[in-house]
Amino acid sequence: MAAIRDAEDEDRGISLKDLSQKLQEFAEVRDWEKYHTPRNLLLAMVGEVGELSEIFQWKGEVKRGLEDWDESEKEHLGEELSDVLLYLIRLADICGIDLSHAVLNKIIKNAIKYPPPVHSCITKEQSSSL
Numbered sequence: 001m002a003a004i005r006d007a008e009d010e011d012r013g014i015s016l017k018d019l020s021q022k023l024q025e026f027a028e029v030r031d032w033e034k035y036h037t038p039r040n041l042l043l044a045m046v047g048e049v050g051e052l053s054e055i056f057q058w059k060g061e062v063k064r065g066l067e068d069w070d071e072s073e074k075e076h077l078g079e080e081l082s083d084v085l086l087y088l089i090r091l092a093d094i095c096g097i098d099l100s101h102a103v104l105n106k107i108i109k110n111a112i113k114y115p116p117p118v119h120s121c122i123t124k125e126q127s128s129s130l
């Protein structure tokens with residue numbers, strides 16, 4: 001049953017809220033909530049960023065798409081990216097931050113702070129009449 005639910009989650013692209021809920025359940029059934037304090041979660045996330053960095057360490061620049069990496073390296077990368085994301089989501093949750101709301105607001109702020117060059121704002125119709 002859980003496997004079917006997980007496949008469905010993957011299909012529809014799971015939300016931050018659903019992930020947050022899963023992490024809450026994961027901690028609760030293991031009685032790990034007492035360890036999931038803001039500072040512990042932050043340090044755990046930074047540790048995972050270190051593990052993520054190790055994958056790229058000494059490789060020099062790598063090609064986009066990682067076409068010359070083998071599958072096991074890519075799988076490892078996916079795991080470390082996930083660890084960072086999961087601790088980040090849990091940290092936000094424990095701090096009472098609505099990450100979906102915060103991240104959308106931040107994207108709007110970024111767009112205002114860094115407007116696109118004027119020529120990329122011209123619509124197709126405008127450009128065809130030029």
Ligand SMILES: Nc1ccn([C@H]2C[C@H](O)[C@@H](COP(=O)(O)OP(=O)(O)OP(=O)(O)O)O2)c(=O)n1
Nearest residue numbers: 026027032035048051080082083084086087090
């Ligand atoms: N107190 C904990 C410990 C682990 N996790 C979860 C979140 C991460 O997704 C993953 C981290 O597990 P590990 O500490 O075992 O780290 P790795 O999976 O990176 O294993 P390793 O360090 O052996 O490579 O487990 C958690 O939520 N709370």
